Amino acid sequence: MPQIKVGLIGGGGIAGAHIRGYAEHADRIGITAVADAVEATAVARGDELGATAYVDYREMLASADIDAVDICLPHHLHRDAIIAAAEAGKHILCEKPLCLTADEAADVRKAVQENGVTLMCAHNQLFLPAVAKAKELLEAGTIGTVYEVRTTDSFFNDFDPSSMGWRASSRTSGGGELIDTGYHPTYLMLHLAGGSPVEATAMLSTHRLKFMEGEDSAQVLIRFDNGAVGQLVTSWAYQPAPGTERFSAVGELGSLTSDGSSLTYKLRSGETETFDLEPVDTFVAEIGHFADSLLGRTRPIHTEEEGIAVLGILLAAYEGSRTKTIAPVLQIP
Template structure:
């Protein structure tokens, strides 16, 4: 059975997703939707001749897709998810899941009421180093985990003319933290494997002063089992070469990965070990796994419940800065 996909939103990230579907034998993008017809037609041609629609409702009503892939600006996610779920379509949605806890409740209800699968498009979870690290942690190789740090910082060339909707708080939902910063946030929660219970944050606008929101963030998270996590993320600067993608320090040793490639770990009393692993974006693996989830009707690696937990951390960080205190989730 070929899983037929409707691509909703045909901007830059949609091309990355579409290339992923072209690598999966039993999946095909058969419909695309965008308010800019020229862009939609370009994606349709790339997909091999997909139907073109200008609205979500027309795609849902006029195509026979099994699932949709939502690649829209942040503020449009909730309505698109709810519409797709109510139409009985499975859903892959780019991060963030949505922008508020009220929106999250509507998403959760629509997905539950209609019995569809929702997968959060958290591509970095599919990096081999992340999967191997999670395995080592779950196997108890490090003993009790104490602290974790995840990072995603780079010098972004945005300016007033090119930042687009991301420069507006009501569309992006904040600033850099709810965009690129969403990656180290979901990565932190995934590696911690525990419910976040407290959040404290500091936000900065070091360089991109034309933005409504922050261009950099540091967030502390305490988890229910006592672990403490630190998120570092920015569009303002080029990080030092030794900045790790993630690190975990624990009772028996440590584990880390630089740029999400090879995995390094050390157990106390033993020599350090390096596991050579490919450095990938994770997008192709994410798309392939979504298709498998749809075919096998199994729980995705990150579903709406996981997406809501990540959103709680992000919103808690914003509240922490606004109220200058630690937020209890």
Template sequence: MAQGSGTVGIGLIGAGGITRGHVRGYNAIGDQVKVVAIADVVEENARTRAEEVGGADVLTNYGELVKRDDVDAVDICLPHHLHADAIITAANAGKYVLCEKPLCLTVAEADAVRQAVEHNGVTLMCAHNQLFMPAVARTRELLDAGTFGEIYELRTTDSFLSRATGSGGMTWRSRVATAGGGELIDTGYHPTYLLLHLAGSSPTQVAAMVSKHRLTFMEGEDSAQVLVRFDNGAVGTIVTGWAYTPAPGTERFSIVAEKGSLSSDGTTIDYQLNDEDPVRIDLPDVDNMAAEIADFVACVRDGKRPVNTEDEGIQVLKVILGAYQSARTGTIVDLASL
């Protein structure tokens, strides 16, 4: 489509539970975008989503969906192990791509994704919805302004108590072959991309321990702790899990730096510069998935660069793959070796 003109036609690939948030986003900007087709091997799921968007063609094969002239961009909401093939198929058809996390599962897949995107001149946006929290955007502004000076340490957390009692309730998420691991490459992907976004620096080394505390039916871990060294010398900590409710007062993210420190629960920012009074900033609690969808549509319409493309997506993936290698071997992993 010509930049800045017309309604963006979306093809939704996958119609599982995660797509509910995506549909909310598209419906909120219905004057700019239209979901014209939905593909899912479970036709009933596709029909349900089609009703929610006010009508869309239902298919069971996304290979047919990407051939349609009325599809300008695709939104991939498939199980993890299917991401790479869907991205490559869409890119080869000349479609812009929004893909749910993780980008893919291996470095080889990531290389193939990058090649397809670059060869076909399309834009890929990684669906990193927590970057659209106003608290994250405001913190990034403060960091870019030099408010805190050199960053020393960062911490991101994303943990909750899963009520799942068996693999039946988690289906493909409980299997390493289809999920790519356990909790770390699923929910743990959020605090990983958030850590890298706030650090504003390239990760160089990773050390990790993973655990299986409660969800013993899973093949992979149900919680993880990860240390990341960045090339500017900063060290980041990721704490994530499905095994427990975090302790009261646990922050969503925090930063310790040369001129002071900051912490946030996701809606409120508290910071204090050295020898100054503390500052509190209250921010709205927005639907960050809907905000992500609006930004993707703007990228398609206006040709702007997404916050996280395949470049950032591959960095996040390598941190997680490095963490898994570290947990297996008990060593610190240099990411340049992956």
């Protein structure tokens, strides 16, 4: 048996990527129970993993011998599953977004803190080697005080009305593309900017996926309390133009930029260096980090605190777009 026994909540979609991670770290952490509201999915995943299958995750929480849960549910179901797991004393790995509203975020924070469990946000792109190297350089002051951070996550998505499912509804997705794929460049920006977000605005568009209720593309501006300003582009409608960076930062001494694989910094002094980094499976790295955090009793790279900060950026961006203003990022108690 693994050292950490996990109950998987939601066996479809992104769960497959998480399962790869558990397979690579089977000596330390593994799925021993799985719950899915679709019985056929629960049974199939249970057979695949040698795990006990449930159709109700609350029953799993009450009866399964597990230490933690991995929540891979549609967005609108995250809050209730987090609270149920926390109240059952289980540690939590939760897919993005953490939840959908300020009230839900307050409920999540309260449940996690009152029950003394660890919650890790499944922000897999933080485990890109280029992101880790960029964070190292920024914290070392290589480019000095950071003035600007830019992040991009855009691709041509072939969703259609028959395949989009719950993502087509703003009620269940929480908005549109921005709170879904756009969550990735938002948490990446938070990670690199080195401050707390204070205000944001956005221009939202639906260029191509006109059957969905929310936007399929967004451009977002964010100000942080350390003075850094973030620019974010994200879309399901199109591939970015050739040469568009995955992320970049500009500071008083120079800049750094990355296509997601390599990383280059260039200083005004003329010093420059390029790092060609070995690719990793970010989901495998994410699961390994979750195991390390629980076994070592250390803080995960992103907890509910960062999850709430990312949600605050997105809610302010949506509000700024709606009111055509720059909206404050709510401080969620």
